[in-house]
Amino acid sequence: MFGLFKRRPKTPGVARLEPLGVDVTVPVNQSVLQAALEAGVDFPHSCKVGTCMACRSRLVEGKVKAIRDFSYVLSAEELKAGYILACQAKLAPGDRIVLEVDIDSQRPHFPQLTCDGRITAQTALTHDIVELRVAVDQPLQYAAGQYATLRPAHIERAREYSFAAAPTPGGDNELRFFIRKTPGGQFTGWLFEQSRVGETLELTGPGGDFWLRAAEAPLVFVAGGSGLAPVLSVLEDAARAGVARDAVFLFGARTQQDLYQVDAIEAIAGRWAAQFRFVPVLSHEPADSDWTGARGLVTDYLAAPHVPDLAASHAYLCGPPPMIDAALAVLAAAGVADGHVHYDKFLDASNLAG
Ligand code: FES
Incomplete structure (x- = not known):
């Protein structure tokens, strides 16, 4: 008699984030950044693809597996000092690491929400860019320069779009985005086919590390x-x-x-x-x-x-x-x-x- 072979799920790793003092469970198929964001940690990030260095953090203990080689973006000194990119780091099953996260004291902290949105306006700005206004069912706070992800129900993968207007203190119930048509893109193909005013989508935000740092410089x-x-x-x-x-x-x-x-x-x-x-x-x-x-x-x-x-x-x-x-x-x-x-x-x- 042959029984069905059942694969045991791999034990996730754990990342201790300092100076936050938070332990994050990191499933083997996720990056440290992704796991931290899903756990609700306000981890600095922007591109999520290993180019912007916003998620740069110092590995104090343990080992990570690089999804993409960090040495393309981090200098030899940074690598020697133990810096990694959290969006490009995975943990082996059951591994534990301690990571020092570069928290900028000026960094805006707004809760990340997932809300129901409804397209209230869609206006052509150029031949391949539209302005989209999306009303949300709860006020969303963000820092100028940040983004949200948008996903209509029939599309699997959410896309990131920056807010195109200054935020209102206390939160906005209607959000503006500029969206460019991308050839072959599922979301923008759907959007540019005809007016989508009245359609609903899921909106999650804010995210991103593009915000104005206080300084005197020009x-x-x-x-x-x-x-x-x-x-x-x-x-x-x-x-x-x-x-x-x-x-x-x-x-x-x-x-x-x-x-x-x-x-x-x-x-x-x-x-x-x-x-x-x-x-x-x-x-x-x-x-x-x-x-x-x-x-x-x-x-x-x-x-x-x-x-x-x-x-x-x-x-x-x-x-x-x-x-x-x-x-x-x-x-x-x-x-x-x-x-x-x-x-x-x-x-x-x-x-x-x-
Ligand atoms: S390098 Fe941009 S978020 Fe990681």
Whole structure:
């Protein structure tokens, strides 16, 4: 007689997170970050794919298995000092680790909620970007620059989208997003097929580590495509709070038809409590058009005279990976310290079908 062979579930590992003093159970098929977030720990994170370093933490005890080699993003000194990326670290069955998490004392702490949302408006901003407004059944608090995940019931995988407006203290019952169509994307394919006003979806948030750090230094923002959303949210919030730091905003688009929310940006510039320079840069505008503004790659303008004091600036970047990588190279060459550069890579068409 042969019985059915039943596989015993593998014993999960445990990660002790310091200085939080919290033990998190880490199933063998999850990263330490994923397990911590599912346990409700407000673990710093952004990209979840091992590029932004927001989840960088120091392994004090034990061993982890790297999903993707950390050495692509962490320096030799950091690796020697025991730093790992929690989003790229798994535990062997039954293993225990102690992890020191870099908690920034300024970091905003808002409870992560999952709520029912209903699409109340869907407006075309360009030929491939729409503004979506989603009403939620409970007020959601977030920091300007953060994101939520959206998932209609018939779609398995939730997608992350940054809030496109400054938050209201006490929480918002209606949230704005800018969503770009990604070829082959299940969610955006559904969204762009026809108006989805009145449809429901599940919304979870807030998340992400793209928020304005308090400092005195001048600011430089670089955005491309739907990467405008978190930058606009941060700028609106900072203008409202009276942040008095000189700022330059470089906004990259292909042609004049791809520029959007320019009135909103100019309104912010008018209210900004210090100098504010807005530089839209077009990469594919026909040479014979009436455009008299900047042309080329947005990152070509990350220099004087457009950015008067780049080396002393704190930079906030949001857009497609090639734009971010180019901007990081320019900032590093200009001597901007790593800790003064914050970014959100928008993984879309070329990376993830959304
Ligand atoms: S590197 Fe881990 S969240 Fe970005």
